Structures are given as C-alpha cells and as structure tokens.
Amino acid sequence: MKKNILKKEIIKIFKKFGLSNNHASISANALINAELVGAYGHGLSRLKMYCERISKKVINAKPKIKIKKISQSISLVDANNSIGFVAADIAIKKAIQNALKTGIGLVAVKNSGHYGLSGYYAEQAVKKNLITMIYTNAPPAIAPYGALKSLFGTNPICFGTPTGSKVPFILDTSISMINRGKIRVAARNNQKIPEGVALDKFGQPTTDAKKALEGVQLPIAGFRGSGLAWMVDILSGVLTGSNHAGKVKDPFDDFSGPQNIGHLFITFKTNLFVKDYNNRIKKNIRTIKKLPKIKNIKNIMYPGENKFKRYKTNLKKDIKIPEEIKKDLKILKS
Amino acid sequence: MKKNILKKEIIKIFKKFGLSNNHASISANALINAELVGAYGHGLSRLKMYCERISKKVINAKPKIKIKKISQSISLVDANNSIGFVAADIAIKKAIQNALKTGIGLVAVKNSGHYGLSGYYAEQAVKKNLITMIYTNAPPAIAPYGALKSLFGTNPICFGTPTGSKVPFILDTSISMINRGKIRVAARNNQKIPEGVALDKFGQPTTDAKKALEGVQLPIAGFRGSGLAWMVDILSGVLTGSNHAGKVKDPFDDFSGPQNIGHLFITFKTNLFVKDYNNRIKKNIRTIKKLPKIKNIKNIMYPGENKFKRYKTNLKKDIKIPEEIKKDLKILKS
Numbered sequence: 280m281k282k283n284i285l286k287k288e289i290i291k292i293f294k295k296f297g298l299s300n301n302h303a304s305i306s307a308n309a310l311i312n313a314e315l316v317g318a319y320g321h322g323l324s325r326l327k328m329y330c331e332r333i334s335k336k337v338i339n340a341k342p343k344i345k346i347k348k349i350s351q352s353i354s355l356v357d358a359n360n361s362i363g364f365v366a367a368d369i370a371i372k373k374a375i376q377n378a379l380k381t382g383i384g385l386v387a388v389k390n391s392g393h394y395g396l397s398g399y400y401a402e403q404a405v406k407k408n409l410i411t412m413i414y415t416n417a418p419p420a421i422a423p424y425g426a427l428k429s430l431f432g433t434n435p436i437c438f439g440t441p442t443g444s445k446v447p448f449i450l451d452t453s454i455s456m457i458n459r460g461k462i463r464v465a466a467r468n469n470q471k472i473p474e475g476v477a478l479d480k481f482g483q484p485t486t487d488a489k490k491a492l493e494g495v496q497l498p499i500a501g502f503r504g505s506g507l508a509w510m511v512d513i514l515s516g517v518l519t520g521s522n523h524a525g526k527v528k529d530p531f532d533d534f535s536g537p538q539n540i541g542h543l544f545i546t547f548k549t550n551l552f553v554k555d556y557n558n559r560i561k562k563n564i565r566t567i568k569k570l571p572k573i574k575n576i577k578n579i580m581y582p583g584e585n586k587f588k589r590y591k592t593n594l595k596k597d598i599k600i601p602e603e604i605k606k607d608l609k610i611l612k613s
Numbered sequence: 614m615k616k617n618i619l620k621k622e623i624i625k626i627f628k629k630f631g632l633s634n635n636h637a638s639i640s641a642n643a644l645i646n647a648e649l650v651g652a653y654g655h656g657l658s659r660l661k662m663y664c665e666r667i668s669k670k671v672i673n674a675k676p677k678i679k680i681k682k683i684s685q686s687i688s689l690v691d692a693n694n695s696i697g698f699v700a701a702d703i704a705i706k707k708a709i710q711n712a713l714k715t716g717i718g719l720v721a722v723k724n725s726g727h728y729g730l731s732g733y734y735a736e737q738a739v740k741k742n743l744i745t746m747i748y749t750n751a752p753p754a755i756a757p758y759g760a761l762k763s764l765f766g767t768n769p770i771c772f773g774t775p776t777g778s779k780v781p782f783i784l785d786t787s788i789s790m791i792n793r794g795k796i797r798v799a800a801r802n803n804q805k806i807p808e809g810v811a812l813d814k815f816g817q818p819t820t821d822a823k824k825a826l827e828g829v830q831l832p833i834a835g836f837r838g839s840g841l842a843w844m845v846d847i848l849s850g851v852l853t854g855s856n857h858a859g860k861v862k863d864p865f866d867d868f869s870g871p872q873n874i875g876h877l878f879i880t881f882k883t884n885l886f887v888k889d890y891n892n893r894i895k896k897n898i899r900t901i902k903k904l905p906k907i908k909n910i911k912n913i914m915y916p917g918e919n920k921f922k923r924y925k926t927n928l929k930k931d932i933k934i935p936e937e938i939k940k941d942l943k944i945l946k947s
Contacts, residue, residue, distance in 0.1 A: 352686060353716050355886045382687050383719050387886045410852065425913045426904040438844045448847070450840040482907035499834035506784040506916040509901070510772045513782070517894050518744070520887040524900040545879070552689045552721045553854040560851050566858040567757050567764060567843070573816035576759040582840040 280598050286311055289326065292611045296333040297340030302365045309364040309395045315593045316586045320460055321395045323600065327607045328531050329362060335534045338362050338392055346373060352381045355519075356388040360537040363394030370544050371400040375407050378546035387519040388542040393417070393530050398451035398583065401439030404546050405447040412545040413437040416515045416522070418529040418538075421455050422495035424505035427482045429495050430525035433458075434511035439583070441549060442564060443557035449583030454508040456497050462488050515541040614932050620645055623660065626945045630667040631674030636699045643698040643729045649927045650920045654794055655729045657934065661941045662865050663696060669868045672696050672726055680707060686715045689853075690722040694871040697728030704878050705734040709741050712880035721853035722876040727751070727864050732785035732917065735773030738880050739781040746879040747771040748849045750856075752863040752872075755789050756829035758839035761816045763829050764859040767792075768845035773917070775883060776898060777891035783917030788842040790831050796822050849875040 280288075286307045293303035306329070313322035332338040342361035346369065348354055354373050358366030370386045377384030394400070397413045404411035417432025433453040440448045456476035465472050465488035477491035478484055485491050498504030516523025521541025528538050549556035568579050600608070614622075620641050627637035640663070647656035666672040676695035680688055680703065688707045692700035704722045711718030728734070731747045738745035751766025767787040774782045790810035799806050799822035811825035812818055819825050832838030850857025855875025862872050883890035902913050934942070 349885055350716050353885055382684050383717060385717050385881060385885070389886070410848075423901050423904065423913055425906055425910040426901070427907050428904045430901060430904060436841070440847055448843075450837075450844055452834075452837040452840060456834075478907070499837060500786075500790075502916075503784075503786040503833060506772075506786060507770070509782075509915065510784055513774055513894065513897065514744075517890065517897050518883065518886060523893070524897045547719060549852065551683055551687055551719070552723070552852060556851065559857070560847065563847065563851050563858045567760070570757065570760040570762045570764060573759055573761050573812070579757055579759045581843065582836075 280600055282311060282315075282598060285598055285600075288608060288612065292326070292330065292608070293333075295612070296330050298333070298362065299341070302362065305368050306362055306364040309368075309399060311598070312399050312590075313395055314598050315590050316396070316398075317589045317593070318396055320458070323604045323607075325393075325395075325530075326604070327611060330611055332392070332530060332534065333362070337528075337534050337537045339537070344369060352377050352383050353385045354387075356386060356391075358388055358391040360390050360392065360539070363392035363538075363540065366391040367394035367400050367542060370542060371403050371411075371413075371546075374411070374544040374546040375404055375409060378404075378409050378548060379407065382548050382551055384544070384546040386544040386546075388544075389520040389539070390537065391521070391540045391542055392538045393540065394542065396451060397435050397437035398439070398449045398586070400544070401437050401449050401451065402447055404544075405439045405441050405449070408441050408549060409546045410440045410549055411438070411547075413439075413542070414511045414515045415542040416512050416527055416540060418527045418533075419525045420459055420496055421498050421505075421508055422478070423509065424498065424502045427478075427480075427495065431498070431505070431508035431512055432527060434508045434515075436507060436511060440560065441557060442581075443561040446587045447583055448560075448564075448581050449586070451582070454498050454504050454511065456499055456504075459496060462491050462496070466492055514543045519543060614934055616645060616649075616932060619932055619934075622942060622946065626660070626664065626942070627667075629946070630664050632667070632696065633675070636696065639702050640696055640698040643702075643733060645932070646733050646924075647729055648932050649924050650730070650732075651923045651927070652730055654792070657938045657941075659727075659729075659864075660938070661945060664945055666726070666864060666868065667696070671862075671868055671871045673871070678703060686711050686717050687719045688721075690720060690725075692722055692725040694724050694726065694873070697726035697872075697874065700725040701728035701734050701876060704876060705737050705745075705747075705880075708745070708878040708880040709738055709743060712738075712743050712882060713741065716882050716885055718878070718880040720878040720880075722878075723854040723873070724871065725855070725874045725876060726872045727874065728876065730785060731769050731771035732773070732783045732920070734878070735771050735783050735785065736781055738878075739773045739775050739783070742775050742883060743880045744774045744883055745772070745881075747773075747876070748845045749876040750846050750849045750861055750874060752861045752867075753859045754793055754830055755832050755839075755842055756812070757843065758832065758836045761812075761814075761829065765832070765839070765842035765846055766861060768842045768849075770841060770845060774894065775891060776915075777895040780921045781917055782894075782898075782915050783920070785916070788832050788838050788845065790833055790838075793830060796825050796830070800826055848877045853877060 289307035339360040342359035374384035374386040419429040479490040519541035623641035673694040676693035708718035753763040813824040853875035
C-alpha cells in the first residue's frame with residue numbers, strides 16, 4: 280500500500296476511535312516509521328491493540344496533557360494516559376527546546392503508555408544536533424538476576440548522537456537476550472531457541488521454546504544486564520512518578536486500567552565542551568570502521584546504520600501489509 | 614596493616630614523588646577504598662604504576678586544574694594531566710554542587726587519567742541524595758563488533774541512586790565479558806577461559822587463555838555491548854575533548870605521553886518529579902527482593918549491595934598486603 284494512503288487510513292481509524300486529528304497523525308507517523316525501519320513488532324501489528332485500549336478507555340482519547348516547568352532545563356509531562364506516541368512526541372520536543380535554550384534538557388513523563396521505538400524520538404533530537412539518552416519501562420518480560428519470575432520489561436537503553444553525516448548514531452537496545460515474539464514463533468514451529476536466553480518454570484536453562492514461554496526470559500550479561508534493566512525501571516518508573524517494579528500492565532492482555540508507563544528524556548548540546556564535535560565524531564567512526572575485520576564481516580557498522588539503510592530502501596517502496604493486518608484494518612475502519 | 618598507617622605510607626610515597634599533601638591524600642583514600650571493596654585491580658597493585666608515571670612526567674604532579682563554568686548546571690574540568698583521582702574528585706564535587714543548585718549537573722573532564730572505580734565517585738553523589746550517571750573511557754581492551762583488533766576500553770557504565778537505606782544502589786559495570794587480568798591468570802595456570810568471552814588472533818572463538826591474550830576480548834551481548842562501549846567512548850572521549858577511538862594509552866605499558874582520558878558526570882535530584890522518592894525506591898527494591906528465587910539463590914541482590922557488605926566487613930579488619938606489594942611499598946618509600 281502507498282504510504283500516504285496507509286497514513287490516511289490509520290488517521291481515519293484513530294479519529295473514528297476518538298483521537299484528535301493531530302494525535303491521530305502523530306500516532307500514524309510513528310507506526311509507519313516502525314514499518315519502514317523493519318520493526319514490525321512496533322508497527323501496524325499494534326494498531327488493533329491501541330484501538331481496543333482506546334475503546335475500553337484505558338488509553339485516554341481526549342487527554343489533558345500538562346507540561347510542568349521545573350526549571351529552564353527540566354520539565355515534567357503528565358500525559359493523562361494519552362496514547363504513548365503523543366506523550367513522547369511532546370516530551371522529546373520539550374527536551375529539545377530546553378537543551379537548545381540552556382545546553383541540557385531533562386524531561387520526565389508520567390501516566391503514559393507504550394510509545395513504540397525509543398530510537399524514533401532520539402532521531403528527532405539528533406536532527407537538532409543534540410545528543411540524547413532515552414529510557415522507558417515496559418510490562419514484565421525479564422526475570423531479575425536470581426528470580427524465577429519476570430518483573431523487568433525489555434527496558435530499552437537508547438543513546439543518539441549526530442555523526443557529522445546523514446546517518447545518525449542511534450543505539451536502541453533492549454535488555455532482553457531474546458524477543459518474546461521470537462520465542463512464540465519458535466514454539467509454534469517446534470524450533471529450538473538459543474542457549475542461555477531463557478529458563479523453564481523451574482529455573483533451569485532451556486532451549487525448548489514452549490518451556491521457555493512457561494518460564495522466564497533472561498537479561499543480557501546476567502547480573503550486569505539485570506542491573507541495567509533495574510536502572511531503567513528506576514529512571515523511567517520510580518523517578519518520574521509512574522508504575523514500576525512490575526506494575527506496568529501488558530497492553531495486549533490487561534485492560535483493567537491504564538499502563539502508567541514512565542519515560543525519561545535527556546538531551547544536551549554537542550558543543551558544550553569542544554568546538555569541533557562533528558569532526559571529532561567523524562574521525563572516531565572512521566578510525567573504528569578501518570579496523571581489521573573478522574572473516575565474513577565486510578563492514579563494521581555503528582548502531583543505527585543498518586536501520587537507516589532499511590529505512591531508505593523501504594521509503595522507495597510501498598508498504599507490504601500481511602493478510603492478518605489487512606483484516607484488522609478492514610474491521611477497524613468499519 | 615592498619616588502614617591509618619597504610620594511608621600515611623601512601624601519602625608519604627605520593628608526596629615523595631611530588632604530589633601536594635591534598636592530592637596525595639585524595640589518591641590514598643581512593644586506593645584504600647578499592648582495597649576495602651575488594652577491587653584489588655584498582656587498589657595498591659597500581660601504586661607503583663602511578664609513581665612511575667609521575668616520575669616520567671606523564672602524570673603531572675603539580676597540575677593547574679581549571680574549572681570552566683559553562684552554565685549554572687554545566688562545567689568543564691581541564692585536569693592538566695593530574696592523577697585521575699584528583700580530577701574525578703573535583704568533578705564529582707562540582708557535579709554535586711551544580712545539581713544541588715539547579716536540579717541537574719553535567720560535568721566533563723579532559724586531560725585526565727585512570728581514576729579507579731566509577732562507583733567510588735557515584736557514592737559521593739548518592740550520599741548527597743542525588744542520582745548519578747558516570748562514564749569514562751580506558752585503554753583498548755575490547756574489539757568492536759566485527760573487528761579483529763581491540764579498540765574500546767572496558768568502558769564502564771555507572772549508575773547510582775539513593776535507596777532510602779544506608780546501602781546505596783551502585784551499578785558499576787564493565788562492558789567486557791571478562792577482565793584481562795583473569796585471562797592472564799588463566800594463561801599462567803594453564804586453565805581454560807569460559808566460552809564466548811574472547812577470540813584468537815584469527816577471530817575464532819577460543820577458550821585457550823594464551824590464544825585469547827594474542828586475540829581480543831569480547832563485549833557483553835555482542836553488537837549491543839559493542840554499541841554500549843562505543844557510547845561510552847563518545848560521551849567520555851569525543852564529547853569532552855579527550856582521547857578516543859583507541860588513543861588512550863595503557864598506563865602500565867605506555868609512558869610516551871599522558872593518557873588524556875575523559876570522564877562525564879551527570880547528577881540530578883531525586884525529588885524533581887515526585888515528593889516521595891525514597892519511599893518509592895524502597896518499595897521497588899522490596900518488591901523485587903520478594904520474588905520467588907532460583908534454586909540455590911538465597912537473596913536477590915541489587916547492584917552495590919555485595920560490595921557494600923564487603924566494605925563493611927573489611928573496614929573492621931586490617932588490610933592484607935601481598936608480598937609483591939610490600940616490596941613495591943618498600944622500594945617506593947626508599
């Protein structure tokens with residue numbers, strides 16, 4: 280489907296469910312961006328879920344979003360349970376504004392929901408020539424180190440910086456060894472999952488996807504990754520006044536109330552301490568790319584480079600919509 | 614040896630090599646703290662190296678350290694190649710001051726050296742009831758993902774927060790799968806190293822410690838850990854005006870010039886967005902600690918908890934000094 284037609288369709292659907300034109304448009308852009316970068320789990324596959332949450336009033340279609348100024352650099356956004364895309368869009372724009380004004384911006388968001396890809400918001404800051412760090416919590420998916428029950432979300436750590444080229448450096452990494460969707464697919468196809476990514480319900484390592492689904496996913500790097508996931512829960516949940524410690528509801532399964540997810544956006548200028556940041560980072564990347572390579576590795580890529588390539592390629596093409604999602608669109612429109 | 618006697622000895626040695634009383638005392642405290650928390654690789658085992666670097670003038674014994682005010686929140690410390698402990702001590706104190714004044718502090722350091730444990734500085738901020746994030750780069754130890762040559766340092770990521778108890782939450786995690794010292798020990802004892810932590814010089818995975826020493830250490834979590842190490846190099850090296858992209862010299866092996874390491878300290882208040890942060894984080898930790906546990910795991914520990922216990926235990930005892938280091942002390946004193 281052509282992107283502009285798809286966008287109109289999504290906007291129409293969101294508006295039918297009660298979003299304003301502006302909020303519908305922001306949300307449509309985020310979903311289409313996820314498709315274009317190939318992050319299908321954050322794209323159209325979630326449209327039905329968002330609409331369900333709106334109609335069950337656990338996403339507020341007409342939120343009164345408040346921005347509280349804490350200082351010239353620091354702001355708090357109370358999203359009033361808006362769709363996450365809108366809360367995050369307001370917050371990153373505020374964080375950009377604060378950083379451009381004072382050198383640094385710190386913006387917390389509370390009462391928000393799933394906002395898609397952190398990298399999408401990081402790109403906005405990088406386009407304004409800022410460095411950014413973004414944290415959000417998420418529903419339980421990973422067991423804390425030593426625990427037999429999931430509690431942390433996949434809690435991404437996101438870092439973005441200008442590179443002096445058109446391709447931004449965007450690290451947007453989950454703290455989970457494996458995506459839950461991948462375990463589901465493996466279970467369906469009777470495939471094994473890699474070693475060391477999950478435990479069964481007794482806490483034993485397993486490569487059996489079905490057993491892993493009954494058990495828990497593991498964080499990257501054991502105790503260290505568990506600590507990083509914990510850090511993200513503190514920064515985005517505890518600090519901001521949002522749900523934390525496993526209280527964020529699963530958006531697909533739990534309609535008993537809003538998610539009250541928290542986000543934290545940090546932004547700062549690249550020229551605070553040096554005059555020639557762009558040249559310095561260009562040199563940094565060039566030096567690393569020139570290193571001798573492992574067999575079968577053609578290029579050393581920096582985070583975000585592959586995604587940008589996919590985006591550029593997909594931008595020239597129509598968006599392929601799987602049959603299941605075509606059905607969703609039809610039902611949601613009608 | 615009694616701690617106060619040891620401290621006097623170290624101060625005497627540093628002063629003999631030309632440090633001021635104040636700088637010698639700051640450095641002695643940092644080294645003794647490393648011993649007390651059991652981080653021996655950052656303690657007395659480095660004393661000889663520091664003295665050598667001072668006498669070869671690649672650490673400046675009489676630095677003119679300049680603090681430049683960028684804004685009420687932001688400062689740049691030019692350490693003038695001081696011993697790293699002193700630069701980091703000044704920087705964290707400035708970051709604390711800025712955060713207490715404006716809510717947030719951002720302090721960069723350039724022309725610095727190895728400063729020991731990031732967690733040691735994080736503790737200072739946490740004691741003032743601040744959250745902190747600390748980054749520093751380091752000499753090449755880890756190959757970027759896809760590369761056959763080390764370039765990133767072990768580049769720690771450090772995060773600290775008050776917990777509402779005496780035991781701070783201090784995550785201080787290297788990005789390397791394994792400590793180089795551990796590979797050296799394994800090679801000496803003809804022991805194998807774990808799978809997946811190093812490659813041989815041809816880029817093949819190896820468990821042979823000797824082959825690993827000729828090859829490269831791997832980052833945690835593959836491409837993701839490599840990205841995190843890259844992020845730390847950018848934040849502490851590129852942004853601050855320090856060496857980066859593998860240019861930081863090994864303090865033990867390379868006396869051809871100062872290290873020019875960079876550090877970045879971020880600090881902010883816990884009550885910017887909520888009134889009851891301490892209660893919230895207490896509840897967070899309590900909830901996680903109550904989770905059902907894996908067999909043989911008695912307690913779910915948060916980052917820094919074990920280290921604090923070791924510190925408390927060791928504080929009651931004299932410091933054990935290995936024979937090798939006793940010899941160092943004797944030579945350095947004489």
